Amino acid sequence: MSAVADAALAAVGTRFRLHGRGVDGLDCVGLVALALRAGGYSGEVPSGYSLRGGDWGLLDRVLVRVAEVVAGDVLLMAAGPGQVHLGIRTAGGFVHADAGLRRVVERPGMPPWPILGVWRMEG
Template structure:
């Protein structure tokens, strides 16, 4: 697997915390930042956003958009009306910070939500 996917899987069980950026609590943005740092990303991470909306152009500025998801890729999903959600593809499925379950989890297969796009480090 990739270092990004490995870091995401290692975070499984971490509690959910809106705007969380460490192993004391993560949201979906914090989870992606934590995983990308395992592969050398040292850039800015968005803060102060709400649960709905947001500027996802940052993904295009730091990652490369790809057509199909492989382990370690960042997934952007439409989780609800006006609500987007991030996750990391793994060999078994995907890891995401689940607000309803209040923790980071790995789910088998592809996400149940519509996939907006897929990004990869350093293609």
């Protein structure tokens, strides 16, 4: 697989915490940051954002947008009206921080939400 997907899978079971960035809890941005760091990313991670809206242009500045999805890719999804959500593609599905279940989970297959974009680390 990829170091990014492996790190996301290792986070499964971590509790959900809005703006969480570590073992005390993760949100979707924190999960993606944790996984990307395992892949070698050392740049900025957004903070202080609301549950709706936001500037997701950071993804274009630090990752490469791709058309085909493979394990380790970052998924930007439309989870609801004005609400976006991030996840990491794995070989069997995708990992995301599920606010409803209050933990990081892996779901089989593709996400149930529309995918707005897919990004990958270079290299």
